[in-house]
Amino acid sequence: MIWNDEFETLPREALEALQLKRLKNTCERVYANVPFYRQAFDNAGVRPSDIRSLADLQRLPFTGKQDLRDNYPYGMFCTPMENIVRIHASSGTTGKPTVVGYTRRDIDMWAELMARCFSAAGVTRGDIVHNAYGYGLFTGGLGAHYGAEKVGASVIPMSGGNSKKQIMVMQDFRSTVLTATPSYALHLAEVAEEEGVPMRDLALRVGIFGAEPWSNGMRKELEEKLCLDAIDIYGLSEIIGPGVSVECIEAKHGMHIMEDHFIPEIINPDTGEIMPLGEWGELVFTTVTKEAFPLIRYRTRDITRLIPEPCRCGRTFYRMEKISGRSDDMLIIRGVNVFPSQIESLLVSVEGIEPHYQLVISREGSMDTLEVQVEVNHRSFSDEVRHLQSLSRRIQKDIKDLYGITAKVSLVEPKTITRSQGKAVRVIDKRKEQS
């Protein structure tokens, strides 16, 4: 189901003409209104009038997370505060939060994008959307809320937490759509099991899961445990929030990027060079319609690739592959590049293992050590030592096959790895404090 046929199925040529027009306009606006960009453009020796084709995008400077921190809180805003109707912020786990602002038009545009996402997932006005993304500074809750309302669905603004009540509401209100982070969705399935509520007896049919990367192995877990179709949605507060791209339920492969609003590029994270179409690299976005907080070539640090081939759903937007890792989260263990998401795929393929895990990296002498902690569950538990030992040996062997690293695999008790209501902490790297 396509929400906005006019834009979502634009022929490539018309789409690129639209992008160019909007890009020029954005460049003029940031140059005139954001001192940071005026300086950055000047340093790069480029003026807004130099942008004559989409290829000229390459001449523009990158924007990084640090630039947003340096201009905390409002330095990157492109419009006076009187036009700002909403302020959100990223979690700020690694320092000051990143503050983003929206004009009235930005909020409307965001709702339009989220309505496209819900439609792509097959959600209609007849649905009851159980929104378990957190409400607050985090963009997930309100982003999904406005989009679901725009589609005309009935929205239950649950927010995160209070899991037993969430189960009761899903059961009694007959929620048909669940929006949540994938780790919280699995947590809800666990709670339902504890409460003796079979997920298959609920009315859920679609789950829209985002805010943290998840693998196709995790899709299988989510779909089996929650008895629904799991759809991946992508976004980041700097660009708009959720709704930057989404999978369609027809293909469930690759997230269609809302290219009439955001121009994607894939670069080599080390050199900044543009990668050929279809190659893997770091995703970079330029927003071309945002009023309050436009960004030029923002480096997301997410590793993915673009899929230019047409999709059977009919949308002409390029798709992006599931995020395989982050250029800044990539772990280098004994010289090997390790992405936590790859270990996650490996764990979910081992029968009976919960995808609740944690990687602990430390250094013994000059040697990096990787410990993979995996929660044992009722399915994988056996009263015989040899079965549990063969389980941990199997995981160890799979990791060895993948990376050539011998990891220590620790089976731990259920619920001992910390769950957060939002994003799961998958990696504890002790090497920094040790050095």
Add this chain to the structure above:
Amino acid sequence: MRVEQISVFIENQAGRLAEVTQCLADGNISIRALSLADTQDFGILRLIVDDVNHAKVVLGDNNFTVGITEVLAVEVPDRPGGLAAILKIIDSGALNVEYMYAFVDKNRDNNAIIIFRFEDIEAAALCLQQHNVRIVPGAELYAL
């Protein structure tokens, strides 16, 4: 005939075993027999209790991973060669013992009771009965 045994996964962590037993105490559950299999990283505690279903609920509520396994309890006469005779029968029946543990019951002339976990519990029960070995029913053990 069969005995239901409860097993608990225990991480190698100080105080964890104490927590299991405290949970059972709080649930007013009596332990009849137990054995702990330990490895470097984790342990498996196997228990015969007076109320296995209640024990499962109590431990589950406290986030322990628990499993229920069927085992055989065999009464072994208190004399030299008592156990050897039984193991010989088991051996002759080509029965695979996964693990075993024993305790002594003062109320039955100090005879020992041995808990056996067999790969094939049906075949094991049949073989032992054919050789007139006494298998202690679950109800009798729970009520000890």
